[in-house]
Amino acid sequence: MQWQPALVEGRLIRRYKRFLADVRLGNGEVVTAHCPNTGAMTGCAPEGAKVWLSPSTDPRRKTPFTWEMVEAESGDLVCIHSARANALVDEALGTRVIAELGDYPQWRREYRLPSGSRVDFYFPEQSQLPECLMEVKAVTLHQGAGRGAFPDAVSQRASRHVNELQQAVEQGQRAVLLFAVLHQGVRSVSPAAEIDPHYAESLCRAVEAGVEVLAYRAELGQDDIRLVEALPFSLP
CATH class of the missing domain: 2.40.50.580 (OB fold (Dihydrolipoamide Acetyltransferase, E2P))
Structure with missing residues (x-):
């Protein structure tokens, strides 16, 4: 971008x-x-x-x-412009940087679910691919030694999104949570359990239920910004 x-x-x-x-x-x-x-x-x-x-x-x-x-x-x-994360993910999907979702030929942004809430990305069912929902979160918190974490403040909204992804999996859909790392010093991502333990617990339950978690690092410059590579993710 x-x-x-x-x-x-x-x-x-x-x-x-x-x-x-x-x-x-x-x-x-x-x-x-x-x-x-x-x-x-x-x-x-x-x-x-x-x-x-x-x-x-x-x-x-x-x-x-x-x-x-x-x-x-x-x-x-x-x-620090957290809303840029969705545009970066959209661009990375188009260039097939996000390998885990590279087989989906099309997707929609800001898709309204039957519940009335919206999901950041929606991938329609294809011949060999299940219907998929994806939420994107921007990571800017650096805890030292390359460790990034989310969230940097208590977020009931983020917990709700995780719960909705878990519900989607339980209903037979594929669900993905993607952390867009917007801090150049971050080399790995985990939930910030010490900041928002409820979110960390919700995410652990969601992963156990089958929600996939991805993390991709952005390369930043004064001319452009783009997602370039996957980073490791770990639970607390």
Whole structure:
């Protein structure tokens, strides 16, 4: 995925009210950017950190920039825009980077289930392939020594998604949870049991029931971002 238009570099002054961040641009101007991440962003919002923003020309926007990337405390690049994960997965499916799903010729995004909730990706049944549901979660939490974890804050919504995937498996469907790793320092993924034990327990039950878990690492740059390789996943 190309960054279009080109990103604008600055320095983080502070993140506040969850969705706002003040940034000093290279010309000295201070702007307020939208922060598209509802999590704790542990290690990803240090004061003075180098950040990259995407500009908007929409006159209806209250903030002219969106915060996309940061140079974390570890020195690694991190994409903090969690909604980018789905677009990256969509692109990776098209280029057959995600080998475990490479045989599906088509898929739909934001598919509404009979229950009324939505799933990130839906793969229709094919001749030799079962119907498949997939949820995507962005990983930005780095716990040191290459260990990544999800979530970085208690998330009832994430637990609900895991439970829905388990229900799908119990009803005879295939279900996949894919962790899109948006932190360049992460080399493995596991549930953050110490942060959200309920989520970790739900995921353990789901895996035991047959939910598949994948993790894929993104390669980040100032020009583009893309998923490039699978990473190991482990339960606590």
